[in-house]
Amino acid sequence: MILNKRDRLIHIHHCRGAGWKTIKKLFKHDPELNDVYNMTAEDFCHYLQMAPRHAKSFYEDLHQLDITALLTAYKKSSIFIITVFDSTYPSKLKAIYDPPWVLYGMGQSSLLNHEKILSVVGTRNPSKIGLISMEKILAPLVEQKWTIVSGLALGIDGYAHQLSLPSYTIAVLGSGLFHPYPKQHRALFNKIVSDHLAISEYPPYTPPQKWQFPERNRIISGLSFGTLVVEAKERSGSLITADQALEQGRDVFALPGSILDVNALGTNKLIQQGAKMVLSSEDILNELKCHRIS
Missing domain, CATH: 1.10.150 (DNA polymerase; domain 1)
Incomplete structure (x- = not known):
């Protein structure tokens, strides 16, 4: 034993x-x-x-x-492990209803307990306007050294990570660290684990499976004070993250869009349902001042 x-x-x-x-x-x-x-x-x-x-x-x-052999392999690959018993476990994540029992990570573990953390999610097929709008919102936050959390997916997630490379970024995987997904973002993943942080609640050898991606969304929202949804269809995985954030008592922000744009149907409905409409980074900063973040 x-x-x-x-x-x-x-x-x-x-x-x-x-x-x-x-x-x-x-x-x-x-x-x-x-x-x-x-x-x-x-x-x-x-x-x-x-x-x-x-x-x-x-x-x-x-x-x-043979857990000893596995732990040895992880150590050789610079993978660290944080459990709910550890003092380094992120306090915001521990406060949610169903925090992961174990987190596996590569990179700067200290980012997990940064104060200024914002999650960003959105469609895998963003419009040019959506990407430009996101850049406008995130650029001032990146300059102020905010940590941006996202899911490494194609589209909005990947661009959010790219924009935040001059500051800090955390990628939350829906697979094990030895199987980063999607393959198109392998170079981005390597950059993140080198200079930033990638985490997963799945043991490193776990391959990507469809059901794991909605499950990991609670971690994306749970690490931060608020979640920004940039573009999302009426039925979207990004809305799952928004729902998780609301259930966790976190702020939800949404970029408005044209009523004719299918990628704006989800975000517009979020605003209709009470999410905070974002037109500039100040809209986020003003809301989060109540958390004593500066």
Whole structure:
């Protein structure tokens, strides 16, 4: 049995079938994560309400996975690990309903606890006007050394990272760090891990899967005081991030657009529903002064 509670959590986090809710149930049943190593697959079905096939996979990984070898490989690749037990865990993220149990990162871990953090999301197919508008909004924030968080996706996300390279940026992946996605942003990813920060709640060898991207959106919004939505269709993953921000009690900002532009339907509706309309960086700065950010 692994002696350190923190390392036991990391070990469990690598096991198949150990999703966020399962680990929460495990903590409720076994707060110190000691008994889990003596439990059977049938116990996992009973106490954790796991499906039999998931319980079998979880049991196998728990007793066969060489976590020491994995941690050694991560260290060689300059990957750091932060758990909810660590003092360095980002305080804003820890305050949300469902913070990640474990974060894997490459780059400057100190960025996670910067005060001046803004999340930026939007469509993968932005208009030229949308990109120019975003640059107008973000340029003054970058000059003031704000940290910009986004999801490394094509379109608005990638451009937000590019614009914030002179300052600080955090990429939140929907895959493991050994599988950055999309491949078109591999050079951008390399630049970010070299000079900034990339994080993921998925173990580094985890390949990208469709369901992981909406799940990681709560981290994008949870790291920051507010989320700016630049362009978004009426049904968009960016709106999921906006919804997450609202549920977390964070500010949501939106750039307005033409009623004839499909990429503005989502942002215009956000404004209609109470999001703060943004015409300049001052609109964001004025709202966030209540958080004592300067």
